[in-house]
Structures are given as structure tokens and as C-alpha cells.
Amino acid sequence: MxxxxxxxxxxxxxxxxxxxxxNPKPKIRLVLPNGKDPINLRVIKGSAETSADFLCDRLVGPLKSKDDSAELMREIELADYLIKGDPEVDMELHGKYITDSARVYVNPEFKPVFHLKQNELIYNAQRELVEERSPKVxxxxxxxxxxxxxxxxxxxxxxxxxxxxxxxxxxxxxxxxxxxxxxxxxxxxxxxxxxxxxxxxxxxxxxxxxxxxxxxxxxxxxxxxxxxxxxxxxxxxxxxxxxxxxxxxx
Amino acid sequence: MRTAEFHFGGKNWEAGFSKLEREDVYGWAEVESFDGNGNPCKLATLVDGRHVLPSGSTSLIKLDSSGKSVSTSELVGMNAEGKKVPKEPSVYSGPVHLREGDLDDYLAMGVKSVYVLESEEESPFESDLANGKVLQFRFNYREDYESDDAFLIGNGTHNFIVTGQIADLEYLSQHQMESPVEDEPQTDEEDDLMDFSMF
The missing domain is CATH 2.40.290.10 (Ku70; Chain: A; Domain 2)
Known part of the structure; x- marks a missing residue:
């Protein structure tokens, strides 16, 4: 319409x-060396279950202290698991082409959340927080x-x-x-x-x-x-x- | 700061430039989202209704007709006539020759990026820019197949580079009217107007 x-x-x-x-369109397009158009696809290269945070929690255990060295030690321990068993690769999922997808909000456990509370933060040009309010429609x-x-x-x-x-x-x-x-x-x-x-x-x-x-x-x-x-x-x-x-x- | 060398009217000026973002001038707003228990929530992609992909879990790939992956560096530029074109140089790779631009072209340009110019030397083009002139050139931040239209413009205290593509304007006569029921495809620009914070 x-x-x-x-x-x-x-x-x-x-x-x-x-x-x-x-909105002017580009005048030059990028093609393959034989002059044909390439096929553009979106591909999966990771998922919630193979993310570093999730694997750390599952294989090494939860973070015991908030200090940086504890986080580093946890990641070093995770690196050993990655070398030994490739838990970061999902052979069924990784490399799959995406043709249809949806955007969802997820919580820290990567579970979809359908009822959200939102808060809008306003920063000034000096990067200082100046106001917090409910988002305006x-x-x-x-x-x-x-x-x-x-x-x-x-x-x-x-x-x-x-x-x-x-x-x-x-x-x-x-x-x-x-x-x-x-x-x-x-x-x-x-x-x-x-x-x-x-x-x-x-x-x-x-x-x-x-x-x-x-x-x-x-x-x-x-x-x-x-x-x-x-x-x-x-x-x-x-x-x-x-x-x-x-x-x-x- | 890396500098480019601008030439106009027998004068030259070495100046660096940095990208100007709206948030650097006015600040910005961001929306935080929480679940019912007060845990922070992030946007993710849901595929096949069951796989949750956090940000950064997908990438774009290019394939040839046999399904082999092709890197972007292997691709070549082709113009509307189907002819391969050479790469155009970066503004940093040699002198940039400016010419007097037309204000109407500047106003017809779909803006892509804005940069603030910075230099220890005073601009020799200051008097031209203060009089409302715009200086035009071709702009490529990096060597690439397609350069942008660009204008050097001043506000009296700073000089700016505004880049984009000048639109081919369509002049309409009385009988060349827009049908009110014609379908118009949704453009990326219109998508940009959507603000996810409203959801």
C-alpha cells in the first residue's frame, strides 16, 4: 500500500x-569471478547450549566468586574440555542454513520470556545516566x-x-x-x-x-x-x- | 591521527577525520528488559521454534552455484551494464581533489556517514565553506569497488565530510501520478524506523 x-x-x-x-540503490554489485551472482545464506555457527557461559556452567560449575581471576580460572578449565571433547560443536545444528527465524527475548538461562518489564535509560553526550523512565510508545x-x-x-x-x-x-x-x-x-x-x-x-x-x-x-x-x-x-x-x-x- | 590530503583551488590541506555519531552530540536512550523475577533479558534468534541462538551465533556466507563457500575478497565489482569495474582507491591513498559542488546535489544525497575533520593547520578552504560553498569529491574509506559521493561542508567552526549517494530525482507531471492503491515494497530504511523498544 x-x-x-x-x-x-x-x-x-x-x-x-x-x-x-x-534511498539510492548501489550502482555496483559484487559478483563471482565468472560474473554470476553469489548465493547469500545465513548459517548457524553456535547456539545457547554451545555458548561459553552455558558450557562453563554445565562443565565447570557456577562461578564461585565475582573476582576476575575466578572467571579466568573457570575459562582455562573450560578450554581443557573444549580440546578434549569439542562440546562447543553441535554436529546436528552447526552449519545449518536459516531460512526463517523469529526474534525473542531470553533470560540468563536462554529460556524465551514473553512478559517483560522494560526500563528506558537516558544518557547524555558525556555518557552519564540522566534519566530512568518507562519506555514511551x-x-x-x-x-x-x-x-x-x-x-x-x-x-x-x-x-x-x-x-x-x-x-x-x-x-x-x-x-x-x-x-x-x-x-x-x-x-x-x-x-x-x-x-x-x-x-x-x-x-x-x-x-x-x-x-x-x-x-x-x-x-x-x-x-x-x-x-x-x-x-x-x-x-x-x-x-x-x-x-x-x-x-x-x- | 591518520590524515588525508585535500586539494582545492591550488591550496592543499592535510586533515584527519573521525566518524560523527548522533549519540556523541546528544546522548542516547537504551531499553533494559527484565523477566518477572527481575532477571535481565536479551534479544536472541529462535530457529525452528526450538533452537535459541544468542547474539553472534549466526553468520552470512556466500556460495557459488556448486555450493562452495566463497569469501568476499574473491568477489568482483560489476556495474549496471554488466562490465567488471576496478577498485577505487581509499581517500588515504593519495591526494583528494575537491571541486565546487552543487548544493542541490548535496540536498539530494541519501546520507550514509558523517565525519568531523580535525587538523592542526587551519583550513585554507575556510572562506569558501563559510560562504556556503560545498566541495565535492569521491569517498572511499577503504579501497573498494564502489565509492560514495561526498561533500566537504562547514558550519563556521568545524568542517565535516558528509557521504552517501546522490539520488536520481524524478520530476512529476500532472498525469504522472501515484496510484493510491499501488503496492510499495518495504525498504530497509523503513525497517530502520521500527524501534524494538516498543515491544
Missing amino acids: SRFIHFVDDQQRDAEVTFSSL VLANISESDMVRWSGRMTPKSELAQKVLFTKKYQVKHINGLTFSFLYDLAKSLDENQALMPVGTGAKGNHPLVMSDGGKPYRAFLEGRVRGKSYCLLMHLTDQELKAPIEKQS
Whole structure:
């Protein structure tokens, strides 16, 4: 299904249009020396039962003290078991190709856990813990009853390019003749001014966009280009200013 | 720090660069998970509904048509016309010739990586970059078959290399519209937007 975005312009006219990701594909592909494509497969090379921690517990016994030398002695003892009997190799499983798999949470005994308690830890750029909280559920806010508002403000392209890093890009597309005019006119105005226009959500249009449920919030800017009667309207997303880390700034 | 030699307008500048991660500027968030008894939990892969594979238990392999394993170093680069291409050099292997870039190309680039430039010498390109110019070149951190588009850009206090691939933009006319019911394949980029912490 196409994905929709619901825009409202600075004259309070709204329209739902589509968008697609601008994600350039590699121009060079890697092939075998005979020019044929290689077959890519995912293969198993270990499992919970052959992991070092599990084998240590099973063959050597639980860790008796938390001191580093006790852990080292346990691993040296495990090395003897590995040399003598290859317990780290599961002949039935290792080397098997994986075609289908699922992601699960496991406890320290590698048993799947289905009811989790989660805690979100927030660190600052100095790597200090600044907050602990329950994880927030973030929902998409760009379509249906949510609206993305055009601010009407024009910011020169070169000024913004030196300030923020546009990490994601989408192309906004019309779905009928009316939305063609809606988007073409905006693209033309942005092109003539060589400017980008901030867009946002919320009543004042100053909140960030969340493109999909569980996604990250981004600030967004529209850029328009026109060639005759055709247009290209880009939506740039950013969550980062163009600036050096704090230690490099000082 | 390892340095590269940049040339532009008859001037040259030796500078090192290090990757810029968002977390180095703003910090980051991580989610800890616990079972009902308060034991820490980790994500693992479940295969055949019974084999639990901790992180690092699988790897990707490449096979030829006879099923023989092939290492990545044996593979060669091929372009869209089906012709083999030579490897392109690393930025460290010789002088990097910069040219004045187009801001529209910079804005049309899908960003892959950002690096902060560092040098004991002052950049001779400072006045150009301060005026909003972007300097373009081809970038390969290591010698490889495909290099990236790259731009040198400044913010007034630091200079950055932004790398990626410039997109071929499609200009749309009135009758060239997107069908609202057309299927669009899910891209990796969209997958990246999923945050596992929500589960």
C-alpha cells in the first residue's frame, strides 16, 4: 500500500498525498569471478547450549566468586574440555542454513520470556545516566486525523545546509489533478526562493513528525524543484544539527 | 591521527577525520528488559521454534552455484551494464581533489556517514565553506569497488565530510501520478524506523 501524508497549507487548505523513500540503490554489485551472482545464506555457527557461559556452567560449575581471576580460572578449565571433547560443536545444528527465524527475548538461562518489564535509560553526550523512565510508545502522526502543517516560512537552502544534517529524505507525490496543483505550486514557490520550508505536526505545526508507529521523531523541511510543468517535492527529515561532539567543540 | 590530503583551488590541506555519531552530540536512550523475577533479558534468534541462538551465533556466507563457500575478497565489482569495474582507491591513498559542488546535489544525497575533520593547520578552504560553498569529491574509506559521493561542508567552526549517494530525482507531471492503491515494497530504511523498544 502507498503511504499517505496529510498536509495543511498556510491558508488552511488540506490534502492527503503519498510519499516514497529516496534511498539510492548501489550502482555496483559484487559478483563471482565468472560474473554470476553469489548465493547469500545465513548459517548457524553456535547456539545457547554451545555458548561459553552455558558450557562453563554445565562443565565447570557456577562461578564461585565475582573476582576476575575466578572467571579466568573457570575459562582455562573450560578450554581443557573444549580440546578434549569439542562440546562447543553441535554436529546436528552447526552449519545449518536459516531460512526463517523469529526474534525473542531470553533470560540468563536462554529460556524465551514473553512478559517483560522494560526500563528506558537516558544518557547524555558525556555518557552519564540522566534519566530512568518507562519506555514511551510513539505513534505515527502524519496521516488520517493528524496533519502536517506548512509553516509558510522560507529559509535559504545554504543557511539550513550548514546548520542541520538531513538524515532521511522522501519524495512527496500527488494522487490526482487537484493535489498536483497543491504540490506543484508549493514546489514552484520554494524553487523560486531557493528555500526550504519547515513543516510540523500539532495545532501550531511545531511538533516533530513520526513517520511510522514506533519510529523516531524528526524535524521536517520541504524542498521544491520545478522543470517546466513538472515538479519534485522533497521532504527532508533531521534529528541532528551539523555540529561536532562536545569534546571536539571545546 | 591518520590524515588525508585535500586539494582545492591550488591550496592543499592535510586533515584527519573521525566518524560523527548522533549519540556523541546528544546522548542516547537504551531499553533494559527484565523477566518477572527481575532477571535481565536479551534479544536472541529462535530457529525452528526450538533452537535459541544468542547474539553472534549466526553468520552470512556466500556460495557459488556448486555450493562452495566463497569469501568476499574473491568477489568482483560489476556495474549496471554488466562490465567488471576496478577498485577505487581509499581517500588515504593519495591526494583528494575537491571541486565546487552543487548544493542541490548535496540536498539530494541519501546520507550514509558523517565525519568531523580535525587538523592542526587551519583550513585554507575556510572562506569558501563559510560562504556556503560545498566541495565535492569521491569517498572511499577503504579501497573498494564502489565509492560514495561526498561533500566537504562547514558550519563556521568545524568542517565535516558528509557521504552517501546522490539520488536520481524524478520530476512529476500532472498525469504522472501515484496510484493510491499501488503496492510499495518495504525498504530497509523503513525497517530502520521500527524501534524494538516498543515491544
